[in-house]
Amino acid sequence: MATKLHIHDEEVSENINLYDLIKGHLLKSLKRLRTHYVDLYYLHRINELVPIEDVAVVMGKLINECLIKGWGLSQVDVDTLDKAHKVTSLTAVQNLYNILERDCEEKIFPYCLENNIGVVPFSPIASGFLSGKITTQTEFEKTDDVRNFVPQLSKENIIGNQPILDILNKFANVKNATPAQISLAWMLKKYPNVVPIPGSKNQERIIENLSAWNVELTDEEFNELQSALNQCEIHGHRGIVETQHQTFSNNWRKE
Template identity: 50%
Template structure:
């Protein structure tokens, strides 16, 4: 697979979002199957694996660490820390200590002495981004992390943080259905030389074109609260799927592959991290790296998208409702 750079950090053109191997979409695969999927991704050329301390309370980091232990030197690991809204750090010293504790916990679970990329999972509005950036700079000096990033950050937060310690990557939701980052964030990343890592690049699987509008989701499955999976919205979004199917047929590809190829064509510093829980989907998603759109095809898709209204979305507030449904 071709490689791309996130502000100097070399990764495969498509990475693997590992959250779904432990949580998020109903019953997770058995551990042995999850490890096989991670190994399959690596064999297909993926060298970029994404996890977080929050995913299954650290179990996802443990899973990834076990799966990568024999190929650690050949891969890039990204993980994330999260400060809840009620965290009350009142000094840089306390913040630094808390971040060290969080990072050491992640490193232990991952079975490694460093991670290549350490994200702030969500920007806490009560902690100045400059303070987080300073602490990240200290961890970089110590070699515990090679670079850092923010997730779901605004252009202002990115610029302020980058001025203190340069950011490696921004991880925001981005797909052919969710394009708000195109307004300010992606142009700013281009200006500052920061990589952009879209999570949910296939809109939680909607862009596979295989989701049944009548499907019923149960338990801790995020699709219960993501409004793009409401039956009426799915039906209303059919014109988008029709467009993807049209190009998929012409390119001997799949709708998911066209969605990822569109994203890869847009900017060379964009590295999507789709999550897959079935071997066929893993193969399909990483196969998108070999699907190349011409400039004319890309322009045709862009023009068609201007005429298509998107119904429903995915928000953190909606995801937070999931546990109350148990």
């Protein structure tokens, strides 16, 4: 079982006791989850008012107290990751990663592979876009559905990224799979330490996404897919605020 904490600016003061603060968050989560420990405790976002090394020290103590088995960071760059990992070894990094958002390939994946850290890509099917089921006509029912605010799902970006869907559809037909499954199979083939977490509230899609595990791309298929994808221009990005205080996604910097 995994859960996260977020350190809000209002919680940070000059004489902050970080151990008490983080442990306080954790104990509340444990109570809500009705458990005595969690396997993985993530820091949801970096708060630049709090040195990451200090967070790492606290996470080390919580591991020693058997309240957590390991810890992770989310939406983190490689320098922060390195500072943290040198203090208390990390178990996992949960960053944005999918066919449309491949920044992690540059530094995060090589670092994690070298240091035995798992990568947990969030939004692995680009908020549903890579399933091919979202079109320019799609309207999300609920006004608070996050997909209403994802720039990558604007009409122009859906049209701009259509060549990527065409490629996924082609492979889906050949492999008797769905485009969502191909996009997950692609990253599972590409990295040995990746565990994507597609989100869905729909049982059928959950089963569809889980079955991506059974879609195995051969080396030849993977190379063909990869080189076709590399020729496509990416349009748009996923969101608005990357971390509390900074952005590091190349797609986002372009704008």
